[in-house]
Amino acid sequence: MTSTQPPSPHDTPAALGDRTAKTPVIAFLGTGRMGSPMAENLARSGFQLRVWNRTSSRATALAEQGAFVAHTPAEAVQGAGILITMLADGPATERAANGPDGFLARCPGLIWVQMATVGARWSARLAVTAGRHGVTFVDAPVSGSQGPARTGQLLILASGPDRVRDILVPVFGALGRATVWLGPAGDGTKAKLVLNSWLVDLVEATAEVLSFAGRLGLDPASIVELLRVTPLGSPYAVQKAGTMLAGDFAPAFALKHAVKDAELAVQAAYGLGTHLPLTEALLPRWRHTALEHADDDLSAVYITA
The missing domain is CATH 1.10.1040.10 (N-(1-d-carboxylethyl)-l-norvaline Dehydrogenase; domain 2)
Incomplete structure (x- = not known):
């Protein structure tokens, strides 16, 4: 069964108020053509943001939005409660998770929202890896191109445990016009x-x-x-x-x-x-x-x- 989170106006930092204070810090890995405007929308919406990109120069502009620019994926997730990955493909995502400076071993209890298009096999593989490290995996690729990414009008195809939906509502609200929940992790992909x-x-x-x-x-x-x-x-x-x-x-x-x-x-x-x-x-x-x-x-x- 699917359910849709209806579109809602974007909150300004002032309007977020107490809600932002209760929202975990967000780590965002992958600030390319799609990831950069997505991260900017999160920063503009008042979320505390820690970002990393393999080519670090592509992440530095986000510092002007108040984001902390990390040197490694492991550094990016320090103190974060939510991680968003928007990397090129499955292998790049796995390297960021399990490589020498990977994030998985350092953050049990993290909510990992995988938003890139990595394919069904990689999504399943990453979900299993996350589970072994006590990390909650949410599979939530986006439908839309750079224009909708800039304007926060992406459609989010989310799938994962019901218990994290409410936590992710304001996060997805800053990124997209609507979120469709499709079932267990993997169905989004x-x-x-x-x-x-x-x-x-x-x-x-x-x-x-x-x-x-x-x-x-x-x-x-x-x-x-x-x-x-x-x-x-x-x-x-x-x-x-x-x-x-x-x-x-x-x-x-x-x-x-x-x-x-x-x-x-x-x-x-x-x-x-x-x-x-x-x-x-x-x-x-x-x-x-x-x-x-x-x-x-x-x-x-x-x-x-």
Whole structure:
């Protein structure tokens, strides 16, 4: 069964009052394109924040927001009650947890909220590791790109023990427009894999349709307008179609990350003895496109469609 935490206005530091005082210090690991604006929203909402990033220069700007910049993951979690990880992938997250300067051995009783997209197998593996160290594991990847991350409009796909939900309400409220609780830890990642499989298939279909229209001698922009005024065109597909035709590939969701997430979905399907034929079919060309456009938006696949 799922439950949704309704959207609520963001609290200002003054409005948080006693609630913030009762909220544990937050450690935030991974201040890249998504993590940095998320951490900024927490700091602006009045939470005490300790941050770490492998490339430390990407974390220093948060010091201006009042965050303590740690040199290691272990230092970041000192005195923290909640840990959020937003690192590149499963291996990077495991290194931060179990490496020489890892956080796990130093913080029994911690609530660990894993918010990156690491895949089903890694989510399960990290949950087991957390349990061995007396750490409560919450699997809560986010749906949304850099824009929603900056404005605190992410959708949080949370899963984990009921007993920590109330503790995390103000934290998730500073990060997203809504939180959907999906069940035991791991179900959030499963939902994210499903959503991202749909996303990449939709972008591929959009790129193919525009390319096909051009080869037929039609103005692809006229097809975008047809999609806009019919039930066939989702707002996301129409928006991406516009950026494709404009050649605007400024990254909202980098192609390299879309490829990674598509691969995670395919791997999860294989693990269940099934297949995702559409997602599997697009991956070879997407990988090829990423050789030159890894850091561009995933809409750059239009170039090779």
